[in-house]
Amino acid sequence: MKKHIAFLALLIAAACSASAAAQTSSELRFCLHSEPKTFNPLLVEDDSSETIRYLTGGVLLRQNRLTQELEPELAASWKVTDGGKTISFQLRKDVHFSDGTLFSADDVAYTMQQLMDPNLHSPTGDPFRSSEGKVQTRVLAKDRVTVTFPAPIAGLQQLFDQVAIMSALSPQKEMAVLGPYYVAENRAGSYLLLKRNPHYWKHDSAGRPLPYIDSIHIDIQQNRDMELLRFVRGEIDFVNTVDAEHFDRVMTENSALAHDAGVSLDSEEMWFNQVPTSPLPDYKKAWFTSTNFRRAISEAINREDLARIAFRTRARPAVGPVSPANKFWFNAKLQAHPFDQKSAVERLAQDGFRLQNGILRDRDGHAVEFSIITNAGNKYRESMATMIQQDLSGIGIKLNVVTLDFPSLIERMTRTFDYEACLLGLVNDDLDPNSQMNVWLSSSENHQWNPSQKTPATAWEAEVDKLMRAQASTLDRKKRKEYFDKVQEIAWEQEPFIYLVNKNALSAVSPHLQNAHPVVLRPQVYWNIDQLALTTNNNNSEVAKDR
Amino acid sequence: MKWARMFAIAFLLTLSMVCLLANFVAPAPFAHQFRDVPDAAPSHQHPLGTDELGRDRFSRVLYGTRVSLLLAPAAALLSSLLAVLIGGMAGFTGGWLERLVMAGTDLFLSLPWLFLLITVRALLPLNVSPITSVVITFALLGFLGWAGAARVICADAGALSKSDFVLLARASGSSGWRLLWHHLVPNLKPVLYAQFWISVPVFILTEANLGILGLGVAEPLPSWGSLLRELESFPSVSAQPWRFVPLVLFIVVVSTFHLVLTKEELPA
Numbered sequence: 001m002k003k004h005i006a007f008l009a010l011l012i013a014a015a016c017s018a019s020a021a022a023q024t025s026s027e028l029r030f031c032l033h034s035e036p037k038t039f040n041p042l043l044v045e046d047d048s049s050e051t052i053r054y055l056t057g058g059v060l061l062r063q064n065r066l067t068q069e070l071e072p073e074l075a076a077s078w079k080v081t082d083g084g085k086t087i088s089f090q091l092r093k094d095v096h097f098s099d100g101t102l103f104s105a106d107d108v109a110y111t112m113q114q115l116m117d118p119n120l121h122s123p124t125g126d127p128f129r130s131s132e133g134k135v136q137t138r139v140l141a142k143d144r145v146t147v148t149f150p151a152p153i154a155g156l157q158q159l160f161d162q163v164a165i166m167s168a169l170s171p172q173k174e175m176a177v178l179g180p181y182y183v184a185e186n187r188a189g190s191y192l193l194l195k196r197n198p199h200y201w202k203h204d205s206a207g208r209p210l211p212y213i214d215s216i217h218i219d220i221q222q223n224r225d226m227e228l229l230r231f232v233r234g235e236i237d238f239v240n241t242v243d244a245e246h247f248d249r250v251m252t253e254n255s256a257l258a259h260d261a262g263v264s265l266d267s268e269e270m271w272f273n274q275v276p277t278s279p280l281p282d283y284k285k286a287w288f289t290s291t292n293f294r295r296a297i298s299e300a301i302n303r304e305d306l307a308r309i310a311f312r313t314r315a316r317p318a319v320g321p322v323s324p325a326n327k328f329w330f331n332a333k334l335q336a337h338p339f340d341q342k343s344a345v346e347r348l349a350q351d352g353f354r355l356q357n358g359i360l361r362d363r364d365g366h367a368v369e370f371s372i373i374t375n376a377g378n379k380y381r382e383s384m385a386t387m388i389q390q391d392l393s394g395i396g397i398k399l400n401v402v403t404l405d406f407p408s409l410i411e412r413m414t415r416t417f418d419y420e421a422c423l424l425g426l427v428n429d430d431l432d433p434n435s436q437m438n439v440w441l442s443s444s445e446n447h448q449w450n451p452s453q454k455t456p457a458t459a460w461e462a463e464v465d466k467l468m469r470a471q472a473s474t475l476d477r478k479k480r481k482e483y484f485d486k487v488q489e490i491a492w493e494q495e496p497f498i499y500l501v502n503k504n505a506l507s508a509v510s511p512h513l514q515n516a517h518p519v520v521l522r523p524q525v526y527w528n529i530d531q532l533a534l535t536t537n538n539n540n541s542e543v544a545k546d547r
Numbered sequence: 548m549k550w551a552r553m554f555a556i557a558f559l560l561t562l563s564m565v566c567l568l569a570n571f572v573a574p575a576p577f578a579h580q581f582r583d584v585p586d587a588a589p590s591h592q593h594p595l596g597t598d599e600l601g602r603d604r605f606s607r608v609l610y611g612t613r614v615s616l617l618l619a620p621a622a623a624l625l626s627s628l629l630a631v632l633i634g635g636m637a638g639f640t641g642g643w644l645e646r647l648v649m650a651g652t653d654l655f656l657s658l659p660w661l662f663l664l665i666t667v668r669a670l671l672p673l674n675v676s677p678i679t680s681v682v683i684t685f686a687l688l689g690f691l692g693w694a695g696a697a698r699v700i701c702a703d704a705g706a707l708s709k710s711d712f713v714l715l716a717r718a719s720g721s722s723g724w725r726l727l728w729h730h731l732v733p734n735l736k737p738v739l740y741a742q743f744w745i746s747v748p749v750f751i752l753t754e755a756n757l758g759i760l761g762l763g764v765a766e767p768l769p770s771w772g773s774l775l776r777e778l779e780s781f782p783s784v785s786a787q788p789w790r791f792v793p794l795v796l797f798i799v800v801v802s803t804f805h806l807v808l809t810k811e812e813l814p815a
Binding site: 252305308309310369370371373376377379382383385386387389390400401402403404405408418419420 | 601677767776779
């Protein structure tokens, strides 16, 4: 009996010590929907790898996700000269990689050399390759480095937000990092464990070393319902992006857990196929290339209803190619197109369309009927398409909604051009208009309504080409804004894309996560990861019960 | 179990009648979006509430059930006819033809049905009305669903062609078409009948699968697949039990189809 009591006492003591350990060392827990494809920060393409890069990578300059301003990180200061071809960095001293290796200008030179290596095919390096020629990096001193590009790059300094500096000397190669955490354990397909970088250079105002949280446990969880369930149970501390329906569920559980940061950069839009070689009948090509027709369709769509019903009020009617969330580049003079079916019919009448017994017909008597394709399984897009179907029936147009599996959709959109209208969304991470060059240049493959044009098909597309090139070739931010404002005005007038809504940035955050201020830019919740702290590891559902 | 069979037949007939009269019974057009009351609870105006776009759920259940109850038997009939044509001929003829047809059937059975349906559907023209799209979907199900039944019918036809009464018929001068039509087909009727009734719920389930994936009947026409998609987010649905009505009806209908068959008609 005595032996049993002693054993029990030992067990209780062990449990107590384990519990004490759990309380003293803080661990942040969240989920990724797939495992990261790479730990090399220069080869990042997928969201999960991007998350790891953000948490572990040290960058020279960082865009503050809250103020949207660029701030110095590993570079204490920087200067763009030579008409935008050269950028010079003054580096911080006494900074070490996670394995203790000293950080110096050689590491910046090594990273730039790797980044621009054509054999590496770094997606992060693509925006730096604006023209042919070699990128030269000069190490002026241990803490001074200059990078010279063959041609000027507008918004050059912003691009360094994505460039995590790698060590030239560390035997750990890309696993030696300068960010707040390093990858301590990786169980493929199961979880990742990140531990606090003991050599991280930042301290808080009281002089305490950052980050506050000791480790991050990231579970790989593909199922978003399960992720949310785990959050509500308190097994994870936040869900970085939540859709409108899940957001409502979190609100029902406990409104204190749900965070709506407001309108995001993401937009949903539709467009008509204007490809001259598409297998559409000529009369339909004539409809789709008519500005009046596109404007009329736009006016006949009730965007307020789309935002209110399809997105449960967690979206806003979209204005144009730039979301109001993009504080600097958004053209504030523009307003979302109002819902006005009377005006839509008047516009159509200008092109010879007329309503006959509730059916809209063109001047040759063809009943106006077209199909809109979207990807199957996306509930929000399917709902929007169905709502647009009812809206357009109000002006006598018959719309057929077709949901396709994604590969079939892409095949029709990019190869066969066998479609009439398409409804899709655009996920935008970058604030700078240069990130939209591949959409707005008429020669681009992503100029969706009429891609890869040899010469601009219309005068307004030629004007957009000119303005986009002009904004990309000047360093004067004010001038760039003027050019890009004009592009937004043309896009608003011509509506090659009919922008429908901008979704809100929604997330779910445990009240135990301190200093969390979700924002609209990615990563919404953990953008200030080194400032986040955890209180006691209580259950989120208990918080819900307490309410 | 006779009473169960009678109940099943009565239930299916009543439900079919109600659905056929949906134009008169439904409180609202199935596609109309009452945008002021999305996700509404049951009321006098909307007996089963409204869906997330504000469409009357009761009307959508009626029209969706009508689609499935009319077209699934049609697809089953098509697949049964194909099965009897292919399987019956192979079994009756025997020899190399039977082996060839059965090899083809095995190949057909090994194809991933759902992916095949998705691929074929993606190749269809885009500008078709929802009614045409639903007919095409069920026609595809009928054209692609004959293989299993053909195997059973082939085996049965093979056994029958070697039976004593067929030998006697042959001895008395019957051959070819006459032998097939007067002696074989009447004896294949029970197995055909069973295959037909088994196929109906299978096609209903397959359409529901496609609908849940968003690849079934085109909007705004309802079907059980699109109605069941509402249940994707179970936790939010559980607070609104009326949203389970399409699921309950779906389970009852699919089960009832199995009750229609007598014990003797059910496959072993």
